[in-house]
Amino acid sequence: MNNLPRVRLALVAVSRNCFPKSLSENRRRRVAEAYRARYGELYELRTVVENEDDMRAALAELRAAGANALAVYLGNFGPETPETLLAQAFGGPVMFAAAAEESGEDLLEGRGDAYCGLLNASYNLKLRSVRAYIPAAPVGDAGAVAEMMGEFLPIARALLGAAGLKIITFGPRPQDFMACNAPIKPLFGLGTEIEENSELDLYQAFLAHGGDPRIPGVMEEMAAELLPGGAPEAPLLERFAQYELALLDWAETHKGAKDYVVFANKCWPAYQHFFGFVPCYNNSRMAARGIPVSCEADVYGALSEYLGMCVSGDIVTLLDINNTVPADLYASEIAPRYPYSATDVFMGFHCGNTSSARLRRGRLGHHVIMCRTAGMETSMGTLNGNIIPGGVTLYRLQGTADCRLTAYAAQGEVLDVDCRSFGGIGVFAVQDMGRFYRHVLLERGFPHHAAVAFGRHGAAIFEVLRLLGAEEVGYNRPSGLPYPGENPFR
Template identity: 25%
Template sequence: MLKLGFVPLHRYPFDENWAIELKNRFIDVLSKEFRDVATIVYPLEKHTKMGLVTDDVDARNVVKLFKDEDVDGIILTTLTFGDELAGALIAEEFRGKPIIIFATKEPPTLPGGFRRSDSFCGTLSLASALYRRKIPFMFGGIVFPEDQEFRRAMDVFIRVTNIVKNFIGARIGIVGPRPERFETVTYNEAKMAEKYRQRVVNMELLEIVEEAKKLSDNDPRVIDVVNDMSKSVDLSKISKEYVLKLAKLEVILSEKVKEKSLSGLGIRCWTEIQRYYGVSPCFVMGRLTDRGIMAACEVDVYGVLTMIMQYSASLGKTPPFFIDWTIRHPEKPNVFLAWHCGNMPPSLCLPGTCNLVYHSIMYRDVGVEKAYGTLEGRVKPGIVTISRLVEYDGEFKLFITRGRALDEPGPFRGSWVWVEVSDLDKVYRTLIEEGFVHHASMIHGDYVEPLVNAAKILGIKAIVV
């Protein structure tokens, strides 16, 4: 549950009765419409004059209130002209948190021509104060709280706030080193720590494997995972030996995530784990992602962070699919194959197309008997967002595009789906020229706007195609 701080800005001599009425309307809508995802924190009359924010004294009291409540984002609303310095004081104290500014529509003019609000004029002053201080913010529009435009802007802001909250301070566990020939998944641990307070938590692949081997087939934790696996996919095509190995691996990885407070995992998924443990971890990775533990292939730390951003944008409602950018459709110029070896989250599987089988690539090196563990089949169709985080010379960039996963068959092994975008040539060229890599994260739904705004708050350059 997020906590959002609501700041009701007012300036004398504008109509304080109108400001109080409007404040109460905003609080009522915010508290009712978004109660399932956010708690609204706001000043009462014991905190500020009339429960409004009119000067620096009020602003400092609100800062204390918000810090005590540990709010995740700030809603600055000019109910009348608003005091820009009071708003700026609060924004300065929460620099780095998502901030949205709302202007409000005008009430009828009083007899004698007195303007009761003049909100937009004050909003310009407030926005310029934040801009001058280089504090990033969103503008939600000129609204009444009952407007659909307000609800839509708040929906985006809540998703942005969730992205920022989960991105800052993320702890990414890596299981083993990256593949030696995959320089593409290198990362800058120092910059992650410096800019975003993130940490990479190293774990030995051998240690994970040895702990999994020690688990009994009758361990209640293992049995629970096997039973849960059977609910999501037909296990009859592989031996129980392999199912148990997969379940044990999932138990250990899940416990490591809890023990070390991890946000996600980058896993060395070939070929050592096949050689020395006897399964491919793809199905387990997809199941972890389904459970909200983002798991990326080939120890791709920035890939995990991209998945976290997408999953947060969905408010945890749908899991992403960690993909490779691959081939163009032989007949459709704007369609490409979104593919990976077998790590699709089971909830994304198009019914009737998925099977738990052996790895279509690794078996050539390790043999079929050590390669079981891939969930192969088609991803369900629908609108999707595809994105990828990279970093060069300390600058982080986020590629974002939207597309449509198609309901179209194909001859492929692995987890896959044909995806149509508006201009595949431009997508391919942008990926190449901007230094993006062959891994990306794809999630069902259109989350372009929340991702772009979150990137703005985080100081990440958004590149939208």
């Protein structure tokens, strides 16, 4: 996927001038060795920061090296002003970690007190309004700190991605989809740009790609991807290819000052009458290329998808938290095989935007919902299939009506159960989903769209959402831990 940032991580040691500078230097060297052995490339600063002049020298060194993410390492107590000034001036993702003491035989000249110094660093970061990543257990030996830095990589990639992202939209939200309409002001605080266009702009771009010489090649790709006999007749497949090229070219020519692009596109109800198909299958292919396209012009859904792609380095999707599992299906397929209650499970669904790589026997078909209102003729283009079982993370970053950021994340799994329905769909299981649904999703007014990362990425996604400024990140609390406002007598 070439729509993702490349993290160029640097490691800087800091030292309080009443401690041996060599203590930080030697400990930094061991951290760097441990990191390179496990994760590869790392820029190790020659400058050790003891004062503000060192901070300026370190900043110049970082810029010359092209580093875009920084690990600040307290090899001893550390100088709280220079080290946090460096984090503030650096401008990219920053983490802080500290050295554990190494030997009971060396607690005179070899004692660094970084456990204490990190407290001062954290206080000063808050004074400067710097959001730095501090690991869950931020004090450790060289191997542990190297592992913390490795865990920082996907977090840094997501933060860089948000700052370098442009969200391109086509069309307003469909009627009665105010849930997907949220103020865009918080985006600018993340560094994210937005370009809003009309559906007519997209239609004009589509028409301009008629006869594009690349169309036959894209048609061949599509035919190879779809199961034998699953590709539509050539005229419709040609329109799919024409539309895909229009989106790809728009993404490339409209990046502007940004490096990465996602889309948030209106996809009904007028769309199919003009284009002659529904765009679900195209959206699934764009997601597989690393350019998510959220449905129903859901701007924060597109941003959420992109963040999950940065963290996981893999395909993501956007699904409705859609419907309950019928009691008979639960009794026959879930209760005998899985340790989940009936309120722990639900069906996650969307009309066909999930990549075929994440579907079991995905097949191109008619959009059942659009057929009800527009008929069969223009409703082809959705990808139907059960989502492949495995671990998943549901999450969303959302702008509120009063222009704040809020978020949630929950880990679970897709069960190996035939949903017996249409679209891209799966039975999702999340522990204590019923309470999470009531006291996070409903209580805090989240819309129905959830971004889905395939795999258990909750720890990294949670940190990303916090570092982006979400005032609260909701999660599925276990039964012994009540939510604010949850009735204690029930």
